[in-house]
Amino acid sequence: MNWLSNITPPGIKNIFKRTDESADTLWVKCNDCGDMVFHRDLEAGQQVCPSCGFHMRIAPEERLKLLYDESGYTLIDLPDPVADPLKFRDEKKYSDRLKDYRKKTGYQDAMIVAVGNIDGLGVVTAVQNFAFMGGSMGMGLGEALLKAAEEAVMRKHPLVVFAASGGARMQEGILSLMQMPRSTLAVQMVRDAGLPYIVVLTHPTTGGVTASFAMLGDVHLAEPGALIGFAGPRVIEQTIREKLPDGFQRAEFLVEKGMVDLVVHRHDVRATLSRLLHVLTKDGAQSAKPKSVVALEPPTRLTPDLTMIDKAAE
Amino acid sequence: MRTYLEFEKPIAELDGRIQDLKQMDTQSGVNVAEEIERLEAKADQLLTDTYGKLSRWQKTLVARHAGRPHFSDYAASLVDDFTPLAGDRSFGEDAAILGGPARFRGRSIMLIGHEKGADTSSRVKHNFGMANPEGYRKAIRLMEMAERFSLPVIMLVDTPGAFPGRGGEERGQAEAIATCTDKSLSLGAPVISVIVGEGGSGGAVALAAANKILMLEHSIYSVISPEGCASILWKDAAGKGDNKAPDAAEAMRVSAQDLLELGVIDGIIHEPLGGAHRDLTQMIERLGDAVETAIEELEGMSPAGLRKHRRDKFLAIGRNGLT
Numbered sequence: 001m002n003w004l005s006n007i008t009p010p011g012i013k014n015i016f017k018r019t020d021e022s023a024d025t026l027w028v029k030c031n032d033c034g035d036m037v038f039h040r041d042l043e044a045g046q047q048v049c050p051s052c053g054f055h056m057r058i059a060p061e062e063r064l065k066l067l068y069d070e071s072g073y074t075l076i077d078l079p080d081p082v083a084d085p086l087k088f089r090d091e092k093k094y095s096d097r098l099k100d101y102r103k104k105t106g107y108q109d110a111m112i113v114a115v116g117n118i119d120g121l122g123v124v125t126a127v128q129n130f131a132f133m134g135g136s137m138g139m140g141l142g143e144a145l146l147k148a149a150e151e152a153v154m155r156k157h158p159l160v161v162f163a164a165s166g167g168a169r170m171q172e173g174i175l176s177l178m179q180m181p182r183s184t185l186a187v188q189m190v191r192d193a194g195l196p197y198i199v200v201l202t203h204p205t206t207g208g209v210t211a212s213f214a215m216l217g218d219v220h221l222a223e224p225g226a227l228i229g230f231a232g233p234r235v236i237e238q239t240i241r242e243k244l245p246d247g248f249q250r251a252e253f254l255v256e257k258g259m260v261d262l263v264v265h266r267h268d269v270r271a272t273l274s275r276l277l278h279v280l281t282k283d284g285a286q287s288a289k290p291k292s293v294v295a296l297e298p299p300t301r302l303t304p305d306l307t308m309i310d311k312a313a314e
Numbered sequence: 315m316r317t318y319l320e321f322e323k324p325i326a327e328l329d330g331r332i333q334d335l336k337q338m339d340t341q342s343g344v345n346v347a348e349e350i351e352r353l354e355a356k357a358d359q360l361l362t363d364t365y366g367k368l369s370r371w372q373k374t375l376v377a378r379h380a381g382r383p384h385f386s387d388y389a390a391s392l393v394d395d396f397t398p399l400a401g402d403r404s405f406g407e408d409a410a411i412l413g414g415p416a417r418f419r420g421r422s423i424m425l426i427g428h429e430k431g432a433d434t435s436s437r438v439k440h441n442f443g444m445a446n447p448e449g450y451r452k453a454i455r456l457m458e459m460a461e462r463f464s465l466p467v468i469m470l471v472d473t474p475g476a477f478p479g480r481g482g483e484e485r486g487q488a489e490a491i492a493t494c495t496d497k498s499l500s501l502g503a504p505v506i507s508v509i510v511g512e513g514g515s516g517g518a519v520a521l522a523a524a525n526k527i528l529m530l531e532h533s534i535y536s537v538i539s540p541e542g543c544a545s546i547l548w549k550d551a552a553g554k555g556d557n558k559a560p561d562a563a564e565a566m567r568v569s570a571q572d573l574l575e576l577g578v579i580d581g582i583i584h585e586p587l588g589g590a591h592r593d594l595t596q597m598i599e600r601l602g603d604a605v606e607t608a609i610e611e612l613e614g615m616s617p618a619g620l621r622k623h624r625r626d627k628f629l630a631i632g633r634n635g636l637t
Binding site: 082090174177181182184187207210215240242 | 476477478482484486487488492493495500515520535546549561562565568576578625629631632633
């Protein structure tokens with residue numbers, strides 16, 4: 001209580017009282033253009049900045065909600081491998097780090113797996129969660145992806161993976177590195193079953209994840225501007241002692257270099273996946289008109305409209 | 315001239331004294347044979363003691379020792395009739411990964427591996443064993459050839475990691491590593507990998523998705539170099555200039571003995587006393603024995619059987635025996 005609150009009538013105090021919806025949570029600053037965006041607008045726009053089109057991080061479950069039909073999806077129970085097998089400790093204990101992230105995010109590890117329909121077609125989806133220790137690949141993630149592959153094979157569903165990762169989880173040492181061949185086996189299972197496997201690369205996807213399951217898709221889609229590479233740009237710059245050009249290792253660059261098929265705006269990811277998966281699985285029944293089909297831009301006129309010329313001549 | 319590692323200082327001193335005495339013996343005619351014998355026995359004991367309890371960081375230094383046998387040494391002495399093949403048939407040749415068909419103790423095989431180089435000029439030529447996509451794509455090409463002719467594939471892993479360069483990224487470093495691992499895992503021929511020095515991260519995995527994975531006694535295999543790990547996880551200490559790489563090597567458990575215990579590798583090949591660099595001939599012979607045994611174990615298996623064997627082996631990693 002200060003002198004002001006003592007002399008201000010309660011009614012006026014209420015006007016200035018901070019509610020739970022404080023300014024911090026109501027407005028979000030775009031990481032790219034710096035504009036302040038109202039949270040509802042951001043949510044409605046699937047976490048894409050309305051000013052500059054920058055694709056901000058999106059929660060894994062929000063991603064699933066946008067992807068699947070209104071009938072929803074089911075999360076798949078994932079195996080719970082031995083936590084902290086090395087009893088790893090750096091400046092902090094790994095077991096404590098894990099506990100903190102589990103508490104903070106509400107998830108067990110950096111990948112969740114779901115099954116549901118996309119325009120009527122059954123699809124298994126694995127989503128990496130960058131908010132959980134940078135989406136790092138450890139045993140939990142390897143087991144999650146293997147489970148996703150098993151589930152896809154059992155149900156004869158295609159597998160879609162949304163990748164986002166800083167790479168391997170160092171705190172699990174060699175066991176994290178072993179998830180590179182193990183996740184590759186997951187891809188092989190789906191491939192051997194003759195089912196499509198599509199990767200959607202999101203910002204950022206680097207390291208052991210890119211160098212394993214994320215680069216082995218039948219189709220690679222990427223969100224605009226996503227950083228995708230093996231080594232991170234800082235490591236490369238330190239190695240070659242030169243500055244990398246703008247756009248290096250970005251989604252558009254990877255299309256140019258032949259590593260990614262399409263850059264797809266987040267608003268079009270669902271429609272693109274639906275179209276591809278329906279065609280690849282020869283499922284014609286539902287695919288005639290995907291719900292959120294993207295309207296094509298009318299072709300730009302290269303020659304003047306003839307009717308206009310006719311009118312002018314009159 | 316032998317290169318001694320920092321922790322080998324007492325051994326270097328003893329070796330020096332032995333050398334001096336030997337010189338005295340020949341020059342002055344004073345008989346010091348007994349003393350030499352005594353010191354040599356002492357040096358052997360010191361070597362046994364030192365190498366019997368190397369820390370993980372010391373092993374890292376031994377694994378990187380310049381005098382350790384490299385791919386070229388194995389290509390020259392382990393096998394006969396080796397023909398090095400070049401190029402990925404798409405972009406170029408990458409001397410960081412060498413390979414070609416050869417004869418190994420009477421059998422035709424495909425030998426593939428990283429070459430780090432042994433002196434400055436060869437190190438530059440081989441890019442310190444850090445491959446670009448062409449290297450992995452050449453390995454894929456050679457693996458496919460091995461499959462066509464039903465040759466066992468023997469891969470020698472010795473790399474700090476894949477090269478983090480600009481051109482490599484442009485040409486799909488990640489895709490090349492992923493596809494190389496993918497190819498190795500699905501190959502219908504026996505695949506045997508031996509970590510002979512440094513098994514650095516994804517660049518090593520690409521040549522180590524094998525039916526049998528062996529490691530030399532003092533080699534290391536890790537998800538990231540101890541230095542790299544330290545700079546990320548011991549940020550504060552690194553900022554103050556403390557070398558935390560030894561702590562990182564301990565925490566990540568990078569030694570062959572650790573990996574055997576964790577169920578990641580199938581066996582350890584013992585090194586000559588004082589490390590592989592002290593006796594190349596013996597090391598190459600021992601590696602040959604271990605590889606021969608591994609080939610014999612896999613020889614009767616069908617292509618489908620080999621694939622299943624590999625798949626089951628990797629699926630089991632991390633599922634059993636950990637606490």
